Amino acid sequence: MSFWSDxxxxxWLFFWVFAFIAxxxxxFSVISDLFRDQKLNGWWxxxxxxxxxxxxxxxxxxxxxxxxxxxxxxxxxxxxxxHRETEGYIKSVAxxxxxxxxxxxxxxxxxxxxxxQEFEQLKxxxxxxxxx
Numbered sequence: 804m805s806f807w808s809d810x811x812x813x814x815w816l817f818f819w820v821f822a823f824i825a826x827x828x829x830x831f832s833v834i835s836d837l838f839r840d841q842k843l844n845g846w847w848x849x850x851x852x853x854x855x856x857x858x859x860x861x862x863x864x865x866x867x868x869x870x871x872x873x874x875x876x877x878x879x880x881x882x883x884x885x886h887r888e889t890e891g892y893i894k895s896v897a898x899x900x901x902x903x904x905x906x907x908x909x910x911x912x913x914x915x916x917x918x919x920q921e922f923e924q925l926k927x928x929x930x931x932x933x934x935x
Contacts, residue, residue: 830859833866836874839881904929 833855837848854862867874908925911917917925 829863901929901933
């Protein structure tokens with residue numbers, strides 16, 4: 804009898820730990836969304852924070868019900884902005900493609916700055932860099 808009682812205690816412990824961790828995720832999502840929302844007045848943000856301190860579970864539930872859709876939209880917008888910034892950064896540090904390098908070499912050859920043999924070397928080097 805004691806063995807089964809201990810198992811149920813462990814199961815209840817796991818349940819409450821899971822519920823607490825899920826609550827913390829929801830709480831931090833609400834707090835981060837409050838500070839991400841540009842349209843919400845500072846006084847409203849302060850009021851939400853005060854309610855989160857004194858009635859945390861009910862406030863999180865009310866926030867998710869009242870502002871859940873906007874919360875999802877702001878999250879999507881934030882992810883898209885981060886994606887655009889990442890792509891821009893990658894493009895800025897990636898350098899030029901082989902086609903760009905060949906076009907530059909062709910322009911140099913057309914202007915007479917380099918010979919046909921030098922153009923072919925630059926072209927081969929650009930194509931080798933692309934494969935690597």
